[in-house]
Amino acid sequence: MSRYQDLKKNLFGGTTSNARQFGMIFTLVAIVLLFQVLTNGLTLTSGNLIAVVSQYSYILILAIGMLMVIVAGHIDLSVGSVAAFTGIVVAKAIQQFDLPWPAAVAFGLLVGVVIGAWQGFWVAYVGVPAFIVTLAGMLLFRGGNQFIGNADTVPVPQGFRTIGAGFLPEVGPDTGYNNLTLLLGLAACVAVVWREWRARQVRQEMSAEPTPMWVSGVRLAVMVGVIVFATLRFAGGRVGTSLPVSGIILAVLVLAYSFYTRNTIGGRHIYAVGGNARAAELSGVKLQRVNFFVMMNMSVLAALAGMIFVARSAASGPQDGLSWELDAIAAVFIGGAAVSGGLGTISGSIIGGLVMALLNNGLQLMGVGSDLVQIIKGLVLLLAVALDVYNKSQGRFSVIGSIMRPFRREGPPVAAQAESRDETDKAPAVG
Amino acid sequence: MNDAPPLLQMSSITKTFPGVTALADVNLVVRTGEIHAICGENGAGKSTLMKILSGVHPYGTYSGDIVYQGEQVRFGDIRASEHAGIVIIHQELALVPGMSITENIFLGNEPRRRGAIDWKGARRRVVELMEQVGLKEDPDTLIKDIGVGKQQLVEIAKAFAKDVRLLILDEPTAALNEADSRHLLDLLREFKRQGITSIIISHKLNEIEAIADSITILRDGRTIETLDVRVDGVNEDRIVRGMVGRELSSRFPDRTPAIGEVFFEVRDWTVRHPISTERLVCKNSSFNVRRGEIVGFAGLMGAGRTELAMSLFGRSYGVWLGGHVYKDGKEIQLKSVADAIKHGLAYVSEDRKAIGLNLLDDIKSSIVAAKLSKISRHGVIDQVKEHRVAEEYRNSLRVKAPTVDEGVIKLSGGNQQKVVLAKWMFTDPDLLILDEPTRGIDVGAKYEIYGIIQRLAEQGKGVIVISSELPELIGLCDRVYTVFEGTITGNVPRRDADPELLMKQMTSTKKMPTP
Numbered sequence: 048m049s050r051y052q053d054l055k056k057n058l059f060g061g062t063t064s065n066a067r068q069f070g071m072i073f074t075l076v077a078i079v080l081l082f083q084v085l086t087n088g089l090t091l092t093s094g095n096l097i098a099v100v101s102q103y104s105y106i107l108i109l110a111i112g113m114l115m116v117i118v119a120g121h122i123d124l125s126v127g128s129v130a131a132f133t134g135i136v137v138a139k140a141i142q143q144f145d146l147p148w149p150a151a152v153a154f155g156l157l158v159g160v161v162i163g164a165w166q167g168f169w170v171a172y173v174g175v176p177a178f179i180v181t182l183a184g185m186l187l188f189r190g191g192n193q194f195i196g197n198a199d200t201v202p203v204p205q206g207f208r209t210i211g212a213g214f215l216p217e218v219g220p221d222t223g224y225n226n227l228t229l230l231l232g233l234a235a236c237v238a239v240v241w242r243e244w245r246a247r248q249v250r251q252e253m254s255a256e257p258t259p260m261w262v263s264g265v266r267l268a269v270m271v272g273v274i275v276f277a278t279l280r281f282a283g284g285r286v287g288t289s290l291p292v293s294g295i296i297l298a299v300l301v302l303a304y305s306f307y308t309r310n311t312i313g314g315r316h317i318y319a320v321g322g323n324a325r326a327a328e329l330s331g332v333k334l335q336r337v338n339f340f341v342m343m344n345m346s347v348l349a350a351l352a353g354m355i356f357v358a359r360s361a362a363s364g365p366q367d368g369l370s371w372e373l374d375a376i377a378a379v380f381i382g383g384a385a386v387s388g389g390l391g392t393i394s395g396s397i398i399g400g401l402v403m404a405l406l407n408n409g410l411q412l413m414g415v416g417s418d419l420v421q422i423i424k425g426l427v428l429l430l431a432v433a434l435d436v437y438n439k440s441q442g443r444f445s446v447i448g449s450i451m452r453p454f455r456r457e458g459p460p461v462a463a464q465a466e467s468r469d470e471t472d473k474a475p476a477v478g
Numbered sequence: 479m480n481d482a483p484p485l486l487q488m489s490s491i492t493k494t495f496p497g498v499t500a501l502a503d504v505n506l507v508v509r510t511g512e513i514h515a516i517c518g519e520n521g522a523g524k525s526t527l528m529k530i531l532s533g534v535h536p537y538g539t540y541s542g543d544i545v546y547q548g549e550q551v552r553f554g555d556i557r558a559s560e561h562a563g564i565v566i567i568h569q570e571l572a573l574v575p576g577m578s579i580t581e582n583i584f585l586g587n588e589p590r591r592r593g594a595i596d597w598k599g600a601r602r603r604v605v606e607l608m609e610q611v612g613l614k615e616d617p618d619t620l621i622k623d624i625g626v627g628k629q630q631l632v633e634i635a636k637a638f639a640k641d642v643r644l645l646i647l648d649e650p651t652a653a654l655n656e657a658d659s660r661h662l663l664d665l666l667r668e669f670k671r672q673g674i675t676s677i678i679i680s681h682k683l684n685e686i687e688a689i690a691d692s693i694t695i696l697r698d699g700r701t702i703e704t705l706d707v708r709v710d711g712v713n714e715d716r717i718v719r720g721m722v723g724r725e726l727s728s729r730f731p732d733r734t735p736a737i738g739e740v741f742f743e744v745r746d747w748t749v750r751h752p753i754s755t756e757r758l759v760c761k762n763s764s765f766n767v768r769r770g771e772i773v774g775f776a777g778l779m780g781a782g783r784t785e786l787a788m789s790l791f792g793r794s795y796g797v798w799l800g801g802h803v804y805k806d807g808k809e810i811q812l813k814s815v816a817d818a819i820k821h822g823l824a825y826v827s828e829d830r831k832a833i834g835l836n837l838l839d840d841i842k843s844s845i846v847a848a849k850l851s852k853i854s855r856h857g858v859i860d861q862v863k864e865h866r867v868a869e870e871y872r873n874s875l876r877v878k879a880p881t882v883d884e885g886v887i888k889l890s891g892g893n894q895q896k897v898v899l900a901k902w903m904f905t906d907p908d909l910l911i912l913d914e915p916t917r918g919i920d921v922g923a924k925y926e927i928y929g930i931i932q933r934l935a936e937q938g939k940g941v942i943v944i945s946s947e948l949p950e951l952i953g954l955c956d957r958v959y960t961v962f963e964g965t966i967t968g969n970v971p972r973r974d975a976d977p978e979l980l981m982k983q984m985t986s987t988k989k990m991p992t993p
């Protein structure tokens with residue numbers, strides 16, 4: 048095995064979706080570098096990075112929920128409308144009852160729970176396909192938004208705006224940076240090192256072949272480097288700015304849900320249901336409960352995203368959340384999830400979401416109009432998934448693998464998956 | 479022997495998958511007009527070799543030469559091989575359940591007239607084809623409404639629609655009952671008379687012995703030998719010796735049963751078909767299992783054995799109409815699979831691909847899937863433990879795979895079956911229900927699986943074995959129930975169990991007195 052493959056296998060575990068993620072990370076880096084050059088360094092400025100985070104965090108939050116929905120073999124088209132509906136209900140409630148912001152957030156999440164229960168009920172217990180239920184939900188809650196808000200905007204007060212437009216406060220000595228952001232960065236570095244160490248230990252306990260030391264080193268160096276760079280950027284913006292609060296919310300959710308999907312029984316069950324529902328059922332998995340949960344969870348996250356958006360734009364309006372569902376779904380598929388369920392990761396979806404966000408942002412910085420931006424985004428989505436499908440049909444796994452192949456001198460491409468073509472091919476199918 | 483050049487000559491075929499060499503320097507020579515059998519243990523590389531021949535693994539993904547009808551061929555895909563008259567029928571049938579026989583036969587190959595599909599012409603041709611393969615059905619019948627045996631025939635008819643010269647059958651009789659198998663084998667003989675060459679893969683060695691002209695044996699991805707049946711006088715033991723590399727003196731491990739008291743009992747179990755309201759699939763079935771006892775269920779295909787087992791297993795099949803289950807003298811409620819697992823039941827299904835495994839999963843998560851709570855704390859999975867458990871089963875059941883991180887999709891059929899078995903052994907059941915546990919499994923692995931079943935019984939567990947192979951039931955079980963059309967018609971202890979008696983009870987409605 049070449050060093051390249053060694054690195055790839057060790058960095059990402061070598062499974063299908065992980066190898067796909069490997070390609071995605073490369074794509075992401077390539078996009079960042081490309082726009083960094085094209086925009087004469089604008090992309091990686093503090094101001095722009097902060098703007099990207101606060102502008103796209105809610106889409107990424109949706110992508111988390113959407114990943115779980117798609118892994119379970121469903122789809123949710125209603126998230127944009129649910130977000131808008133929650134936004135207007137919360138804004139109205141604040142206006143009428145003078146709710147303090149924490150109560151308003153809790154109320155908003157409750158609205159998400161109720162909507163989620165409604166949709167989950169139809170999907171899980173009545174058996175209506177999620178596509179239909181959420182298509183109906185899309186209309187229902189969009190209409191609801193305009194009905195409650197009289198198709199008008201409703202402003203929200205200052206306190207509530209923190210979750211969308213807030214920053215970490217300035218505390219401690221004047222370092223020229225936002226100190227709390229620096230602390231967060233430090234914590235992240237420690238966490239990354241600790242995790243690497245744990246991972247090595249676990250491999251040892253499994254008495255698996257240990258990861259070569261140099262691989263651990265490279266991996267740590269890269270990750271710590273990225274974190275330090277990001278920390279300095281986010282901490283070093285205009286005074287009074289920092290890593291946005293919405294970014295912190297996002298980070299917490301990513302960590303929590305990654306853990307949930309990877310390391311818990313509940314998470315396993317979602318993959319089991321998406322991979323083979325009947326087999327899961329016969330293994331004691333409660334299908335209905337899992338389906339209900341993923342739909343419910345999605346609506347709660349949509350409610351959260353809606354509130355963050357309202358907080359950021361200081362008011363709730365009738366056009367909020369338009370076509371968010373499409374961005375979230377695109378992020379998940381670019382991030383390597385299978386259309387028919389059972390495959391995909393949170394981190395992949397986040398990377399997919401970032402690819403879309405940075406593409407959007409970079410094109411905007413270059414002054415490209417929204418018409419062209421949409422065209423380009425559409426093509427990127429199509430190409431990313433098409434390349435993946437093609438690779439699978441050729442029995443190769445990763446996007447990057449196919450790019451690198453002509454340069455490798457080793458044997459023929461493996462046809463490892465050729466056999467599974469007829470049984471498990473994850474080629475996109477309408478439905 | 480004739481000296482005409484062979485129809486097919488595959489030489490020095492080598493095929494590797496990441497981490498596995500599936501075939502190393504394999505040679506296969508098939509003469510025109512013969513029935514050529516390929517034998518070997520699970521994972522020996524039989525299916526892989528046939529997939530190379532039929533272009534599933536295209537040219538360039540393997541090394542070696544294929545000479546077919548005197549010419550070197552390089553198939554880039556299945557179409558290319560079909561064009562040359564080579565048709566493969568995979569073990570997993572590739573029919574569309576919701577389409578009619580006619581539509582299936584011409585799927586992807588529709589006869590056209592002026593741009594539109596010529597259904598009239600198609601029907602006429604289908605009637606011919608069906609006659610050829612001896613299938614008596616209305617061509618408009620949907621695939622899902624006919625049995626596996628007939629589906630198999632539809633597959634073959636489909637092959638004929640494509641003008642076949644070399645027919646490859648990968649374990650065609652694995653899912654067939656005896657009568658259907660016999661019909662299929664007769665058909666192969668008939669084809670031979672018509673000059674069609676066949677290659678057949680099967681683990682049913684008696685069939686091979688009966689039908690093959692030559693036998694090529696693979697072991698661990700290598701050609702061991704090719705036997706000429708007329709010259710070498712081949713019998714089953716001879717084939718086994720080639721496959722496993724040593725003499726296998728007996729098909730069943732020795733065992734002295736230590737049978738305790740009745741601990742599991744079912745009374746008056748009645749279940750109806752999930753769709754047709756008046757059809758009962760289990761009629762007042764009552765039976766019991768003792769501790770340490772291996773109980774067999776014999777019956778023809780469709781007798782309702784699987785339905786009985788699955789309806790017991792948390793009402794996973796049909797609509798429950800009545801009946802009681804007792805365990806250790808107390809009545810228990812099995813309303814969901816989770817209930818059933820909690821009460822110590824495990825059901826290893828006959829269809830491992832469709833309902834036994836999540837094919838996207840790796841070996842380790844498949845093994846622990848039915849009892850995640852055993853390797854987790856507060857809902858969080860301990861991945862070290864998971865890995866260790868999986869390794870233990872991989873070793874003790876001898877699953878052929880480089881690591882437990884391998885995807886189950888990459889395993890050969892027999893090894894997948896071992897993974898399913900491990901999955902249910904891991905739940906530590908009191909009553910293990912095995913539905914066709916050795917379907918598609920080689921002799922060596924069968925012996926191992928029998929050993930595993932016997933060990934479970936020795937530990938005081940009850941084991942139910944549903945099987946369509948009478949010798950297996952007779953060799954393995956302490957008692958055999960016979961089932962006919964949803965009714966339990968007999969309860970035969972080991973000493974009385976012989977094929978004739980069982981067969982009689984499996985085919986008659988009359989309830990025999992319980993001895």
Ligand SMILES: Nc1ncnc2c1ncn2[C@@H]1O[C@H](COP(=O)(O)OP(=O)(O)OP(=O)(O)O)[C@@H](O)[C@H]1O
Nearest residue numbers: 463495500520521522523524525526888890891892
């Ligand atoms: N797509 C694949 N990727 C990786 N390994 C594979 C793949 N297909 C087959 N193998 C491996 O190649 C070997 C031969 O498999 P093959 O399916 O040909 O066995 P077989 O002789 O048909 O066995 P069985 O009797 O169980 O069907 C096995 O070790 C199997 O794990």
Ligand SMILES: [Mg+2]
Nearest residue numbers: 524525890891
């Ligand atoms: Mg096979």
